[in-house]
Amino acid sequence: MAGKTEAPARAFYDVVIVGGAIMGASTAWFLSENKDFNGKVLVVERDTTYEYCSTAHTNSCMRQQFSAELNVRISQFAAEFVKNLRSYMGGDARVPDLSIRSFGYMYLADSESFADVLRQNQKVQLAAGAATQLMGPEQIKAAYPFYNVDDIVLGSINLVDEGYWDGATVFDWWRRQSRERGIEYVENEVVAINRNAAGTLVESVTLKSGEVIACGQLVNASGPRAAATARMAGIDVPVEPRKRYSWVFKADKPLDRDLPLTIDPSGIHVRESGGGTYQCGGHSDIDPAVAYDDFTMDYAFWENHVWPILASRIPQFEAIKVQSEWAGHYAMNTFDHNAIIGPHPELSNFIFQNGFSGHGLQQSPAMGRGTAEWLTYGEYRALDLSPFKYERILANRPIIERAVI
Known part of the structure; x- marks a missing residue:
């Protein structure tokens, strides 16, 4: 306390x-x-x-790319609520107008089995009214030329009401x-x-x-x-606390367009923050429950695992500088x-x-x-x-x- x-x-x-x-x-x-x-x-x-x-x-992001329809609809209400916050709050003039910075989530599949999961998920999402698109590696490269897609089979992205919100x-x-x-x-x-x-x-x-x-x-x-x-x-x-690491970094050569919240096949994710900065997150393969007050960082995890994966997926991220980092907890339903x-x-x-x-x-x-x-x-x-x-x-x-x- x-x-x-x-x-x-x-x-x-x-x-x-x-x-x-x-x-x-x-x-x-x-x-x-x-x-x-x-x-x-x-x-x-x-x-x-x-x-x-x-x-x-x-x-502070939202997505509609879930495999369970109810989870899709839950996020759709979140999007409606955020975009109409002042109206939901009785028209209170003090309440700011908010929007969603819809850079989307980009799921990258490096195997046919995971690609099939993305295809199955898209059917659920489209039936619920989401705008999920499937992209082959050539399409991904054309839209987002900064990615290395040599090992990618399929991508999935939704650019409607999916991305950052306040x-x-x-x-x-x-x-x-x-x-x-x-x-x-x-x-x-x-x-x-x-x-x-x-x-x-x-x-x-x-x-x-x-x-x-x-x-x-x-x-x-x-x-x-x-x-x-x-x-x-x-x-x-x-339910138990599971540790999740985050890093905010600045790139020497920022990308020339928004970076979707990218879920790499390794499990690492990274997104646009603005102004040439990006936020990355992940957790180690060994993922035990931790003490409620354990927020200790694992600095070697960044150097030995996360940064190499980022630089391989987005070569422009070979030259970056971490500005801040922290550990938080998921309330994980095991x-x-x-x-x-x-x-x-x-x-x-x-x-x-x-x-x-x-x-x-x-x-x-x-x-x-x-x-x-x-x-x-x-x-x-x-x-x-x-x-x-x-x-x-x-x-x-x-x-x-x-x-x-």
């Missing part, structure tokens, strides 16, 4: 949200927006500087408007989740500062710490790399909002809206998110998503 604790103003809240980063903030805002919800909401965030949260370490601004306005509408945020930490005598409902939470706060419903929006939060309620959830959302089947007022596996920022508008609908109506209305319910884990029915970066 940042070193202080704030006591809530009340002893009871209709909804307590554990975690105030992008998912918790989205849920809180959509509750404040819903005219059918008139309850009191408390958001408990352990560090309101957000220095180490996944939201602060994101690529996630930090959306996050800021969700929190700002929520507070103005009466949502309460405190810097504190939930250290216990207490059930009722029958064990069927969450009755209250205990805060680090000592207060016991009664609640009607509880939302676990604690990112990579989701499993620790769930354990307080006696629940197991297959079961199937997809969201876990909705109520626990036995502890019915414990609501999951977990396991986004690197997709959280782009999925936050739809997930916040859906969670707010469930809290208000006991059902999803705008988009049915029930395939992501916790019961699939108990039944061992994974949702296969082939497009995980």
Whole structure:
């Protein structure tokens, strides 16, 4: 925590949200927006500087190139929300107009088997209304001459509503408007989740500062710490922090056009940042769970693995200078790399909002809206998110998503 604790103003809240980063903030805002919800909401965030949260370490990009139709539609709502942010926020003149810098995601396949996956994914994406294009190596080279495509069989790209967006601004306005509408945020930490005598409902939470706060419903929006939060309620959830490295670098010879967010067959990805700078990310082949506070960089990984791959794929990146670097955490759902959302089947007022596996920022508008609908109506209305319910884990029915970066 940042070193202080704030006591809530009340002893009871209709909804307590554990975690105030992008998912918790989205849920809180959509509750404040819903005219059918008139309850009191408390958001408990352990560090309101957000220095180490996944939201602060994101690529801040969105894509529609998923293999599951529901994931495509979730990102389509994100694009609609971002491009119409001021309208969604009631026409508030203070809210800026945002857009998506649609340089697209470029998936590169170096084998026929992976090329077949891209072909199958495109069918799903086109059926959902996405604009995904498949490109042979000659087409890729003609459109993006800086790539080395000697080993490439096929590429997949979508240049409509796919690319960079200003996630930090959306996050800021969700929190700002929520507070103005009466949502309460405190810097504190939930250290216990207490059930009722029958064990069927969450009755209250205990805060680090000592207060016991009664609640009607509880939302676990604690990112990579989701499993620790769930354990307080006696629940197991297959989410763990996985370390992801990022580098921002400047090229001596910048590319002459936008660089799509390129997913190399090696797993390394790199995208345009602007002004001759680029952002790259990746993780090592050995990818264990890490401690919640482990953000140590592996400097040799850049020198020995990442940079050589970049320079091979884009020869102009042989001469570059790293400007900044950091390690962040994915909230990795180790079961199937997809969201876990909705109520626990036995502890019915414990609501999951977990396991986004690197997709959280782009999925936050739809997930916040859906969670707010469930809290208000006991059902999803705008988009049915029930395939992501916790019961699939108990039944061992994974949702296969082939497009995980």
